[in-house]
Amino acid sequence: MFENRQQDLENLLKKDEEFRRLYNHHQQLEKRVMAAENGTAPMEDLALNQLKREKLKTKDQLTRIMDQADAA
Numbered sequence: 001m002f003e004n005r006q007q008d009l010e011n012l013l014k015k016d017e018e019f020r021r022l023y024n025h026h027q028q029l030e031k032r033v034m035a036a037e038n039g040t041a042p043m044e045d046l047a048l049n050q051l052k053r054e055k056l057k058t059k060d061q062l063t064r065i066m067d068q069a070d071a072a
Helices: 003-015 017-038 045-071
Strands: none
Touching: 003 017, 003 045, 017 045
């Protein structure tokens, strides 16, 4: 995630507590989605889709914070 913005990511993880919280939440969601998709933690399709939507919403929030930091 954010491979082309690695420096921005590292700076925000160090300086912005909200960004760090969202990033960690996104990472946890990613692990849960991957576990469900590869069968190590099966779940209903509806629950998986909800996780994916939450993960996307979190990524959108992270992107917005990164964009705001770039504009500042």
